[in-house]
Structure formats: structure tokens, C-alpha cells
Amino acid sequence: MPESIEIEYYRRLADGAVGRAVTGVDTPDAWFLKDGLTGDALRDAVVGRTITGTRRIGKLLLLDTDGPVVGLRFGMTGRLLLDGVANIDHLEYSSMRDEPAWDRVTFHLGGGDLRIRDPRRLGGVLLDPDESRLGPDVLTITPAALRDALAGSTTAVKARLLDQAKVAGVGNLIADEALWRAGVDPAREAGSLTPAEVRRLHQHLRRTVDQLMARGGSHTGDVFGSRTPGGRCPKDGTALVKRTIGGRTTWSCPRHQH
Ligand SMILES: [Zn+2]
16 A cells, blocks of 8 residues: 555656646546545636645645645555556555546646546545644654654554654554564554664664665565565564554564564
8 A cells, every 4th residue: 555655656756747737627536525625626726727846744645736735645545647657556455457447536737637546545635735734754754753753652652653643654564664673562652662762763764764665665675575474574583473553454573572
């Protein structure tokens, strides 16, 4: 599923739309329009506007225009296509098929278009989204900001990392990989981490995201291939343990993650 790494790839793709004017918007799926937005309201707001830039906060892709800001969410299975081309062929856990019927919103840009193709339609479009509801982005978070996000919390550290209001952009795979690398048990209370553990987790979180971005996606972590029954820790060969933490399937090593 797309995590901050995949959305960052999408943002780079969407940069190809900067400087182009929106000439029309197709909204075949009303479910995909969020916070009371309608197709007509979206068209009224953006048709005739020029896309002036792209930004990303966590898993939210933002298209700045000379009018409103358009927010794009990709849910579990959403992909972005610019002028008919995607820069991610398919996503883990999503269909290998590619159906134009899964296009949920299309922004026509003279001579081409920007569209979201989403089989499970868990993504969405927002107009002028409230950016203040998102925590600091995982690609740029500072050690102090991570400390603030975890401090005083009795929630499991993994659940805290997945809370987009606390740290924006950490998905299930990035969380498991970074905690595994840092040797931290995902079920530990977030507030129980020592300052040294928080610093170590911060280093591994940033390094994990950088490495997985360079390798090609959030499914390229060192422990990813062991996330299966019988899977063993690549560090010490111990059988990994599967639990549900923060509502998500979680794999960790009972030997070196404390
Ligand atoms: Zn281990």
C-alpha cells in the first residue's frame, strides 16, 4: 500500500503538471470526494486555475494552484497517473490488473491529464484540506519532534508512529522496519522509551525511509521478506512473532526487540 515513500514518488510525478492549467475535472465517483465536496464545487474551484506547485505531508499529496489547494489521498491501493503514465507499476497487496474503470478523479490539463486510479477507492480528494491536523513529516522529522510525539504516551510505540497527527507518513511497513532496526518492541508504551532509544529510533526511522526510497518502495525493507509464517529475523535467526498492534499486522523479533 502506498506509504509516504510512494506518495513522494507520486509528488515527483505530479511535478510534471506544474505550470499547466486545469481545463476540466471528471468525478465519476462521488464517494471519492471528501468533506462534503461535490463534483460541481470542485470544478468551480479549479477549472481555469494553473497548478503552481506540489507538496506532500505524510501520505497527503497537495497540488497548489493560483486558487485553492487540492489534497489527494491514496488509501490502500491508489496510484497516480500523469498523461497516462504511472511511476509505480503496482502496489503490494493491490491488484496486478490495471482497469481504467478504477479512475476515481481526472484533472484534465491541456493535452493530458492527472488521474487517481484506485481499485478499493479508499483514497479521496479534498479542497483546501486542514494541513494543521498532520504531525511533522517522517522524511524531515527532527529528534526533538519525535521525542515530543512519543513523550508521556501510554499507547504502543508502533500505534503512536502510525498516528498521522503525531508523525505524518509512517505506514505499517516503515514502522515495523524502523522498530526492528532500532531493536524496539512495537508494543512498548511510547512514553517508556529512554532518550537514547528515542534518538536511535529517530536515526533508524530517517535512514529506513531514505534507503527504502532509494531501493524503490516501502516493501523493500530488510525484514519485509520475513513477514510470513515461519519467517526468521535476518539479524539473529529467531522466529518472528506476529501480533496486531495499532489495528495493524505487526511482525517483530522477540530476541533483539525490547
Ligand atoms: Zn532479531
